[in-house]
Amino acid sequence: MLIVADENIPLLDAFFGDIGEIRRVSGRTMSAEDVREADVLLVRSVTRVNRTLLEGSRVRFVGTATIGTDHIDLGWLKENGIHFSAAPGCNANSVAEYVLSVLSLYAERCALGDWSRLSVGIVGVGNVGRELAEKLGRLGFSVKLCDPPRAEREPKAAGTFVDLNEALTCDVVSFHTPLTRDSAYPTYHIISERELAGLTAKQLVINAGRGEVIDGAALLKRLDQADAPLVALDVWEQEPQISPELVDRVWLATPHIGGYSLEGKVQGTEMIYRAMSRFMGLPTRKQAGQFLPEPALSKVSFTSAADEQAAIQIALRSCYDPRQDDARLRHAMRAPADERGAAFDRLRRDYPVRRECSSLKVQLKGTSKSLQDSFRAIGFKLKI
Structure with missing residues (x-):
């Protein structure tokens, strides 16, 4: 059996090596010729899976190691008897931790001694939005949820x-x-000139969902006007050919890596491995946890002298500091225009190992119950 897979899906050999021959290809440039002899196709969000790619191939199972499916022609797969599975929720915690790290930077910028004084509106309350809302609620933030399909x-x-x-x-x-155009509640450009005009310099906008949810041209125009909001973008219109002008004007810019924790990536691989095994009637003996290496940083310690907000910031940024990805992306945008798309993809392909907060043991000596509860809410392991 031949398994054609995006070369950037982690642990392919560990999960699929004893099932069939694995052929790694570039997800961005995957072609019909690449998959013609395949029995199984494993992709990420950069590959359009449709009639053009699969017609005439032997593919009977398609798995995407991502939470989204807007790159998949689900109707065509169903019509042609091709089984499909995604990995919903695989990187929800990773994206939630990305947002928490951005919030910690923003609270520091605003000189807030207590970051939970910020009110947070979450637009889209699926796996990621729900995970983020639960963490923020436990941390004491005021949260407003917007999800018209769920409300209905x-x-x-x-x-x-x-x-x-x-x-x-x-x-x-x-x-x-998600990105939707023809649904009852389309999300394409739901944030455009009218919505942006109502936002002020006292607000922060974070997009770690889909780039096309925000009208990039309208955003660029708004950021050149008075009283513009701060903006943190992890997703962009027209990836990988993103706007260097927009990168230059937003407060924080990262290359679509919010969900790129090692735990999130490996869980995505495990989920499509399990789905494929069920489809083929094979036993599922492997779990992501058995393949996770020891983290580079395994423990931090705080005493009773620790300031609560400072301790949270230190621990969060020990696991992930978005400013490093911001610097890499801004540097990549200095490349010649015809090389920027490839530079954006390299940032994702060669992304350094990033571990989630659950990989870090936090030792607390004589600290308050409030601090202990905050660390638990974020997801750290505690030793008291």
Whole structure:
């Protein structure tokens, strides 16, 4: 059996090596010729899986090691009897931790002694938005949830959700929607000139969902106007050919790596391994945890003298500091215009190992219960 896979999916040999022959190819440039003899196709979000790619091939199973499916022609796969599986929620915690790290930087910029004074509007409350909301709620933040499809499906929870306009009044607005154009509630360019005009310099906008949710041209125009909001973008329109002008004007710019923790990546591989094994009637004996290496940093320690906010910032940024990715992306945008797309893809392909907070043991000596609860809410392992 031939398994054609995006070369950037981790642990391919560990999970699939004893099932069939693995052929690694570039996900961005994957062609019909690459997959013609394949029985199984494993991709990420950079590969369009549709009739053009698969017609005439032997592929009977497609797995994407991502939470999103807007790169997959689900209707065509179903019509042609090709089984499909995604990895919903695999990197939800990774993206939530990305947002927490951005929030810690923003609170520091605003000279807030207590970051939970910030109100946060979460637009899109699926796996990622729900994970983020739970962490923020446990940390004491005021959170407003906006998800019209869920509000419609869950009438008993009507009071749980607010409309977009109300979410946009929060100090921080974080986007975690899928990209939809033809649905009852399309998300394509839901943030454009009108919405951006209502935002102020006292607000932060974070997009770690889909780049096309925000109208990039309108955003670029707004950022050149007075009283513009701060913006942190991890996702962009027209990836990998993103706008260097927009990179230059946003406060924080990262190359679509919010979900790129090692734990999130490996969990995505495990999920499509399990789905493929079920489809083929094979036993599932492997789990992501058995392949995770020892983290480079395994323990930090705080005493009773530690300031709560400072301790949280130190621990969070020990695991992940977005400013490093920001610097790499800004440097990549200095390349000649015809090389920037490849430079963006290299940042993702060669992404350094990033571990989630659960990999770090936090030792607390004589600290307050409040600090202990905060560390638990974020997901750190505690030793008291």
